[in-house]
Amino acid sequence: MMRHIISILIENESGALSRVAGLFSARGYNIESLTVAPTEDPSLSRMTLVTRGSEDIIAQITKQLNKLIDVVKLIDLADSPHIERELMMVKIKTTEQTRNDIRSVVDIFRGRILDVTPSSYVVEMTGSSEKLDAFTAAINHDTIIEVVRSGATGISRGEKGLHL
Amino acid sequence: MELSGAQILLQSLADEGVEYIFGYPGGAVLHIYDAIFQQEAVKHILVRHEQGATHAADGYARATGKPGVVLVTSGPGATNAVTGIATAYMDSIPMVVISGQVSSPVIGSDAFQEVDMVGITRPCVKHNFLVKDVTKLAETIKKAFYVATTGRPGPVVVDIPKDITAPNITVPYKYPKKIALRSYNPIINVPKEQIKAAVELLLNANKPMIYSGGGVVLGEASAELTEFTQQLGYPITNTLMGLGSYPATDKQFVGMLGMHGTYEANMAMHESDVIIAIGARFDDRVTGKLDEFCPYAKIIHIDIDPASISKTIKKIAIPIVGDVKPVLKQLLECLKDSKKKPNKKALDAWWQQINEWRSVNSLEYDRNSDLIKPQYVIEQLYQVTKGDAYVTSDVGQHQMWAAQYYHFDKPRRWINSGGLGTMGFGLPAAIGVKLAFPEADVACVTGEASIQMCIQELSTALQFKTPVKIINLNNRYMGMVRQWQEFSYECRYSHSYMDTIPDFVKLAEAYGHVGIRIDKPEQVRPALEQAFAMKDRTVFLDIMTDRTENVYPMIEAGKGHHDMKLRVALGTSTDRELA
Ligand SMILES: Cc1cc2nc3c(=O)[nH]c(=O)nc-3n(C[C@H](O)[C@H](O)[C@H](O)COP(=O)(O)OP(=O)(O)OC[C@H]3O[C@@H](n4cnc5c(N)ncnc54)[C@H](O)[C@@H]3O)c2cc1C
Ligand SMILES: Cc1ncc(C[n+]2csc(CCOP(=O)(O)OP(=O)(O)O)c2C)c(N)n1
Ligand SMILES: [Mg+2]
Numbered sequence: 001m002m003r004h005i006i007s008i009l010i011e012n013e014s015g016a017l018s019r020v021a022g023l024f025s026a027r028g029y030n031i032e033s034l035t036v037a038p039t040e041d042p043s044l045s046r047m048t049l050v051t052r053g054s055e056d057i058i059a060q061i062t063k064q065l066n067k068l069i070d071v072v073k074l075i076d077l078a079d080s081p082h083i084e085r086e087l088m089m090v091k092i093k094t095t096e097q098t099r100n101d102i103r104s105v106v107d108i109f110r111g112r113i114l115d116v117t118p119s120s121y122v123v124e125m126t127g128s129s130e131k132l133d134a135f136t137a138a139i140n141h142d143t144i145i146e147v148v149r150s151g152a153t154g155i156s157r158g159e160k161g162l163h164l
Numbered sequence: 165m166e167l168s169g170a171q172i173l174l175q176s177l178a179d180e181g182v183e184y185i186f187g188y189p190g191g192a193v194l195h196i197y198d199a200i201f202q203q204e205a206v207k208h209i210l211v212r213h214e215q216g217a218t219h220a221a222d223g224y225a226r227a228t229g230k231p232g233v234v235l236v237t238s239g240p241g242a243t244n245a246v247t248g249i250a251t252a253y254m255d256s257i258p259m260v261v262i263s264g265q266v267s268s269p270v271i272g273s274d275a276f277q278e279v280d281m282v283g284i285t286r287p288c289v290k291h292n293f294l295v296k297d298v299t300k301l302a303e304t305i306k307k308a309f310y311v312a313t314t315g316r317p318g319p320v321v322v323d324i325p326k327d328i329t330a331p332n333i334t335v336p337y338k339y340p341k342k343i344a345l346r347s348y349n350p351i352i353n354v355p356k357e358q359i360k361a362a363v364e365l366l367l368n369a370n371k372p373m374i375y376s377g378g379g380v381v382l383g384e385a386s387a388e389l390t391e392f393t394q395q396l397g398y399p400i401t402n403t404l405m406g407l408g409s410y411p412a413t414d415k416q417f418v419g420m421l422g423m424h425g426t427y428e429a430n431m432a433m434h435e436s437d438v439i440i441a442i443g444a445r446f447d448d449r450v451t452g453k454l455d456e457f458c459p460y461a462k463i464i465h466i467d468i469d470p471a472s473i474s475k476t477i478k479k480i481a482i483p484i485v486g487d488v489k490p491v492l493k494q495l496l497e498c499l500k501d502s503k504k505k506p507n508k509k510a511l512d513a514w515w516q517q518i519n520e521w522r523s524v525n526s527l528e529y530d531r532n533s534d535l536i537k538p539q540y541v542i543e544q545l546y547q548v549t550k551g552d553a554y555v556t557s558d559v560g561q562h563q564m565w566a567a568q569y570y571h572f573d574k575p576r577r578w579i580n581s582g583g584l585g586t587m588g589f590g591l592p593a594a595i596g597v598k599l600a601f602p603e604a605d606v607a608c609v610t611g612e613a614s615i616q617m618c619i620q621e622l623s624t625a626l627q628f629k630t631p632v633k634i635i636n637l638n639n640r641y642m643g644m645v646r647q648w649q650e651f652s653y654e655c656r657y658s659h660s661y662m663d664t665i666p667d668f669v670k671l672a673e674a675y676g677h678v679g680i681r682i683d684k685p686e687q688v689r690p691a692l693e694q695a696f697a698m699k700d701r702t703v704f705l706d707i708m709t710d711r712t713e714n715v716y717p718m719i720e721a722g723k724g725h726h727d728m729k730l731r732v733a734l735g736t737s738t739d740r741e742l743a
Contacts, residue, residue, distance in 0.1 A: 011347055015282060015294070026287045056478055063471035069291040069311060072347040164346065 001052045003032070005077040005084060005154045006062065007162055008047040011070040012038055019068050020047060029053065029061050033086075033129075033151030041164075044072065048153040050129075073162060081157040088132045089114070090123045091145040098143065109135045120145065128152075167337040169298045169329035170199035173262065176305040178205035179339040182233050184224065184599055185209065185262075186217035190237025191277060192264025195329035209599065209628055212620035214241050216592040218248020219618065222257050223593025226579045227554055228600045229384060231258040231312050238264045239277030242323075243284065247586060249319045250288040254583025255405060256382055258317035260308045261285075267327040268296065281323045290318030298328050299335050306340045315350030316469040317382055352468070354486040354494060362440070362464045362482050363498045369438035370510035371460075371517075372398045375421065378405030378582070379443015379467060379488050386410070386575045388492035389442065395499055396506055399518055401429040403444050405582045408572030413551075418518060419527075422450040423719050424564045427526035427728060430717070432518050433458055434725040440464040443488045446477045447583070456724030466491050526717045526730055527568055535710040536685050538562060538637045542569035545607060545635060548692040553605035554579060554597045558590035558614030561643035564715045566609040588617030591634065595621060598630035605633070605696055612638040612665050612706075622675035625702045633695045634704045636668060639711040647714045651729070652721075672704035679704045 010016045017036055024031050032050040039046045051061060058076065065071055077084070092102055099121075106113060106123050109131065115122035125135055129152050136147060156162070167175060173196060177185065186209045189197045200208050211217040214236045221232025232252075236245045242263040252259045266275040282294050291311045293304050304322060312320040327333075366372060374396075380389050386409045393400045393416055400410050401421040410417055419426030421433055433439065439461045444450070451457040454476060462481040465473050466488060473483045484491055529539045542565050545553070555570055556579040557563040563580055572578045579597060581589040594608040615636055625632060645660040672679030678701050682691050688707065695703040717728040 015286075018283070019286060022286050056474065060471065060475060067469070067471055069345065069348050 001054065002058070002078065003050065003052050004058050005082070005152060006049045006051065006065070006074055007077055007154060008049065008065060008074040009039070009072040009162060009164070010045050010047055010068075011072065012043050012045045013070055016045065016070045017047075019070060020049070020065065023064055023068065024051075027060075027064060029057065033149075035151040035153050044164075046162075048151070050152050072164065075156070075162050077154045077156060082154050083157060084128045084152050084154040085126050086129050086132055086152045087150040088125045088135070089148050090125070090136065090139070091147075092121045092123060092139060093143040093145055094119060094121055098140075102139065105135070105138050109138070111135065165337050166334040168195070168199070168331045168334050169301055169324070170195040170331065172298070172301045172335075172337050173305065173324070173329065174199045174203050174206060175337060176302050176339050177233065178203070180305070180309050182206050184221075185233045185235050186211055186221040186224075186596070187235030188214050188217055188237065188241060190239075190241045190264065192238035192266060192326045193235060193241075193329075195326065195331060196235065196262075196264070196324075198331070199329075208235075209595075209624065211592065211624050213618065214244035215248050215588060216618050216621040216624065218245050218259070218261065219251065219586075219589050219592035220596035220599075220621070220624075221259055222248060222252045222589075223556055223579055223596030224600050225252070225257050225259055225596075226593070227576050227597040229576065231260055231309060232596065234259065234261040236261070236263050237277070238266055238281070239279050242279055242281045246284060246288070247588075249285055249321065251581050251584045251586040251589060252319040253288045253290070255378060255581065256317050257319065258312040259319040260305075260312050261319060261321045263321060263323050265294070265323045265325040268325040269327070271325065281321060285321045288319075289321050290316075292321035292323065294323045295325065295328050298333060301328065302337060302339050303343070306343045307345065310343050310345070311348065315348075350468075352486045354484055354491055356494075358482060358484050359491075359494045359498050362484060363495060363502055365438055365462060365464060365482060366396065366440060367502065367504045367506055370507060371432075371435055371437045371514045372396070372506075372511075373432055373436040373439045373461075374398050374400040374442065375403075375433065375439055375444055376400065376406045376409060376442040377403035377444025380406055380409035381575045383443060383468070383488035384575075385443070385489040385492055388489055388496065392492050392496055392499075395496065397511060398506070399432055399515070401425070401433065403447070403450055403582075404567055404580070406444060407567060407578045408575045411573040412571035413573055418522070420567055422447075423452070424568065424715050424717065427524045427717055427730065428518055428521035430719065430725040430728060431521045435517070436461045438462050438464070440466070442466045442492070443468075445472045446475065448476065451476060452719045453722050453724050458725070524730070526728075529713075529731070533710060534685070536682070536688060536707060538565050538639070538709040538713055539569050540685065541635065541637060541688055541707055541709065542566055542609065544689050544692055545609070546570045548689070548696055549605045549607065553577070553607050554594075554601065556580065556590045556593040556597060556606070556608045558608075558610040558617075559585045559587045559644070560611045560614055561639070561647065561713070561715050562609050562611045562614075562637040565637070587614040590614060591618050591632075592621045592624070594632040594634075595625055595628070595630045598632050599628065607633045607635055609635045609637065611643060612636060612640065612668070613642045613662070615668075616666075619671070622672065622677060622702070626676045629700070631698070631700050631702045634702070636704065636706045637709045638665070638668070638706055639709045639713065640665060641711055643711075643713070644715070650714070651718075668704055668706040672702075677702040677704055679706065682707045
């Protein structure tokens with residue numbers, strides 16, 4: 001069950017997102033995460049979809065996605081070298097005693113502290129999804145108040161790009 | 165020229181060359197109906213239930229190859245159409261369904277007769293649109309027809325809020341001649357190398373099989389398929405959806421394959437070493453148990469939809485994504501250029517083997533019974549109509565018998581719901597066919613359960629003078645369900661029986677048609693002749709068939725092609741007591 005990151009250019013129409021989400025639920029494919037936002041061309045949105053499956057299933061997923069009339073283009077980033085990033089914000093309970101420790105973990109992971117109160121931090125962290133997992137694992141679980149993650153987005157390396 | 169949305173819709177349909185709209189009015193489409201009233205180019209067929217509209221449009225589309233057009237109101241009108249939309253979707257039938265929607269400003273407020281039609285139909289349409297701007301209406305209609313009819317065809321829904329069709333808002337009208345969508349390109353070119361590789365593999369085969377399906381009908385490639393098959397001299401089998409795309413009376417045709425396919429077709433598939441699948445999608449009714457499907461074969465698969473390839477059967481040696489017609493032409497070209505010829509010795513041995521399987525005569529039935537055998541009725545229907553009728557069917561045993569015993573020599577003559585298996589399809593579909601071909605014989609082969617699902621369309625048949633012949637194989641059972649219960653549930657016939665079947669003769673008469681009841685085998689032929697002689701009447705033949713008859717051969721669920729249930733011995737079914 002390989003992890004795949006599928007990048008999709010899709011018409012920026014109402015309902016486009018539900019076509020993609022509906023396809024996955026109707027055909028029983030799994031979605032680990034899905035992000036969507038408009039692109040520099042306002043008529044297009046870009047989606048990044050993280051899924052897992054055997055070769056056969058991933059092949060069906062990309063074919064079925066391509067069949068959606070609103071899908072303009074897609075690539076499976078996992079096919080070639082690529083960069084993956086996810087944004088996470090974590091709200092952590094702090095005390096006089098723990099504050100420094102937490103700060104040094106945040107530094108090690110190259111995160112930033114966005115908000116400070118006498119009893120909490122909000123930490124911002126970007127990186128691959130594994131790095132974000134590693135950070136939350138490094139923090140005492142009981143002190144985590146809230147975690148919010150954007151879901152992964154990605155881009156291929158080199159000069160080629162996904163565009164019209 | 166400035167037109168209202170409703171006028172634009174009608175003018176667009178006229179410019180698209182639409183002959184008929186099958187529809188039913190209601191609040192959200194009243195502006196449209198008013199525009200229908202004031203024009204003559206497009207004829208409206210008023211059905212009695214929106215499901216009937218979709219099946220009638222679907223039947224029209226299957227018989228003509230042109231898209232069927234449906235018009236329904238919002239809410240219940242729209243939901244009633246969903247079964248027919250899904251039916252067309254599963255069999256890749258081009259259809260454009262216009263549904264009314266509540267006015268734009270109240271969408272989302274649970275307004276009277278509001279349903280999210282775009283949302284409801286999303287999983288069973290090729291595409292759908294919600295029109296938000298009257299200036300985009302003509303273009304959207306053009307897109308709908310373009311998407312529905314190109315590539316792998318399918319139904320497209322256009323949901324139009326009532327305010328978009330209002331008479332007081334007019335805008336300039338221009339129907340686009342051509343349209344392109346940057347996100348949709350149905351034209352595919354097939355590389356020469358793949359064609360060469362396919363021909364190479366085919367010519368090296370010892371036990372070749374051609375397995376073709378609905379894609380050949382949809383792609384209008386019967387002539388090419390026939391030439392290709394005869395050029396090679398290879399055996400050919402058709403799916404239920406492919407029947408007629410190769411002449412069934414030709415000696416190279418070994419019958420339908422799959423669950424109720426012939427012994428020779430399924431055995432040949434099982435033993436084959438090279439199979440070329442042409443516009444067929446390896447449906448589970450065809451493959452049976454996937455692990456046991458065609459264990460020795462290398463497979464070439466031609467399909468216009470890449471997603472059909474390696475969807476169920478993964479081991480495809482040569483995938484060819486393309487339109488059957490040009491691909492078959494390319495294959496023929498390449499065959500002609502090839503110095504290699506089919507291996508005559510191997511092919512002779514292969515045909516000898518196939519003829520042995522043929523001699524099992526898997527479609528034989530008891531011809532000496534005093535009960536009416538359903539197979540006999542279809543054979544007589546075939547003779548009386550000289551094999552040239554359009555035959556629609558419903559779903560069940562009667563459907564399989566029609567497929568097995570009516571030998572279709574031409575495409576688009578066999579009209580049935582294969583993928584969704586929708587009971588209720590037959591009668592409205594027959595009406596759609598008859599409208600398209602008023603001079604042709606149109607028969608609807610049905611069962612006493614199926615016919616009741618859209619029986620109200622008898623009224624439509626009267627109003628629009630579509631004299632079809634209804635061949636009701638009345639076995640007083642949901643025969644197909646009963647058969648499964650007999651085989652798999654120790655004859656516990658749970659609710660596969662109705663003891664309150666209506667008097668169909670009276671029912672037909674009540675609707676203004678002719679009804680004839682037939683109890684004896686010797687009445688079958690004369691009754692059929694009489695029915696088809698009444699050119700201008702819809703005739704309902706209520707034929708009391710042997711209620712214990714089963715469809716054979718049968719591959720039971722989870723079994724392989726070589727593991728068929730054949731009729732045990734002739735004569736056993738007649739006297740068999742149903743527990
Ligand atoms: C009670 C019952 C029993 C049944 N028993 C059987 C049985 O015994 N045997 C059997 O065969 N079926 C049976 N069926 C039908 C079965 O469910 C399927 O509908 C049928 O097998 C599918 O046929 P097909 O493979 O030809 O595909 P279709 O559904 O006709 O699909 C056509 C394929 O061709 C492709 N295509 C379309 N246009 C083109 C083009 N221009 N060029 C190239 N490709 C194209 C499409 O992408 C698709 O993959 C039964 C159905 C019922 C209701
Ligand atoms: C709308 C719908 N409901 C249920 C079924 C399941 N089903 C398949 S065949 C069948 C029985 C059909 O009985 P009848 O029309 O009398 O045909 P027979 O099999 O007796 O020839 C049923 C209930 C179906 N295919 N479609
Ligand atoms: Mg019955």
